[in-house]
Amino acid sequence: MSVAPMMDWTDRHCRHLHRLLSRHTLLYTEMVTTGALVHGDVERHLRFGEAEHPVALQLGGSEPADLAHSAKLGEQWGYDEINLNCGCPSERVQRGAFGACLMNEPQLVADCVKAMVDTVSVPVTVKHRIGIDKVEEYGFVRDFVGQVADAGCTVFIAHARNAWLKGLSPKENREIPPLRYDVVAQLKKDFPHLTIAINGGFVADASVLEQLDVVDGVMVGREAYHNPWWLARWDELFYGDAPNDLTRELVEERMVDYMEYEAAKYGTHWYSIARHMLGLRNGLPGARRWRQVWSDHRLKHLPAREVMQIARTKPAAAAAQAEWAEVQGQ
Structure with missing residues (x-):
């Protein structure tokens, strides 16, 4: 189980709350751009509490050297995973030539992943969509995952919707393109050696348990933020822990x-x-x-x-x- 990286929401204070509720759930930072780490205040962007572990740093960028540098900083600060954002469809992110638009350039993503894998010893993972705009052919995401996996990435978190780069706001991109869980299930069948997690639309135990029979992990976004008490059941339900005594x-x-x-x-x-x-x-x-x-x-x-x-x-x-x-x- 993991809580999705969400801009303006999953800061270190939010992660502290989520960690109080679940000991095992993997937590993600908000996306941090490579520019902010190369030219900005590193401590302000990377500081977090020891109690937050396990915690992953999500990076936004498209320059292999800058991503390698930023990943190294993340490792030095103690993050347990470095994640590359290939799923955000916002116009601001597109202007920086990263996020979901990177899915149109799988070789560049592979180069970015290899640069990070060669630099750090912690896992390097990728969060992505299942398609771009109205491209719904399964081969698009299959080839993207295959090419990036060849560069050394073994963990993929698939938001089971297309990203529309024009005409929809980030909020609409989380609601209007239809969820297609079957596409992510097919990825797991085609890449059984990879860790495939699914993201998108999860609000209840039953739907999470159903997906855990198909893929390796489930990432929950807005429902974890708006209804955080749900996390208090996750250690028992999904990790086999004894019931906790939280109130x-x-x-x-x-x-x-x-x-x-x-x-x-x-x-x-x-x-x-x-x-x-x-x-x-x-x-x-x-x-x-x-x-x-x-x-x-x-x-x-x-x-x-x-x-x-x-x-x-x-x-x-x-x-x-x-x-x-x-x-x-x-």
């Missing part, structure tokens, strides 16, 4: 511990961390009220632990109004 309240308390640590060590405000756990109580009575408290900007001046107590004991509106009135009166 939502305990996870919330541990996140507050983390907020206090981040504030003391890095000056991070709890508000930027809390946004990742707003789905923790989805489906429970009072979830909306609890979510309102943790997302209420009028409470930002309070310590995180006090906000937790308000979230547990007062309706959001009353709490916010009381606190705001107190601030205004000072």
Whole structure:
């Protein structure tokens, strides 16, 4: 099991929450471009907590030398895997000549993979789509995987939709092109020696278990973010662990511990961390009220632990109004 790399979502704070919920699930960073690592603040982009392991660094780029350099940095910082993004369809990524458009250049992807494989000792993997635009012939993705595998990649994560490079937004690219799980199943049949994982549309245990009978792994994206409590069952369901003793309240308390640590060590405000756990109580009575408290900007001046107590004991509106009135009166 793995949680997909998602821009603006799967930062280190989000990954800390997910690791509290599952010990074994592989976590991915947001995509980090090679330009950001070659020319930018490496620590800001690569810093992560030891508790996050196993964790993979996803890179975006198309220059073999830059990718090799960035992969080496990732290995030095302690990442367990380096993943190349060949699936993002956004126009910004296309302007950089990487992401999903790389599927049209399998030899270039192979060169990029070989450069990274020759540089690092951790696994180098590829996340990709099953087709580009309206090219739906199976041979397209089969030949892409075969050529890249010859360069030394043994793990492929296939988002089971085409990527439309024109006419659809990234959000629409996650919803409009139809899911075709059968294509990924065929990849596993044709490349039994490779590790093939599937991504796209998973929201329930049953569909995940069905795919694990066919392929080697399942990557979950938006549902893991919006409904993170689902992860609390994964170690038992998919890894054979004993049932855990987690409660939502305990996870919330541990996140507050983390907020206090981040504030003391890095000056991070709890508000930027809390946004990742707003789905923790989805489906429970009072979830909306609890979510309102943790997302209420009028409470930002309070310590995180006090906000937790308000979230547990007062309706959001009353709490916010009381606190705001107190601030205004000072």
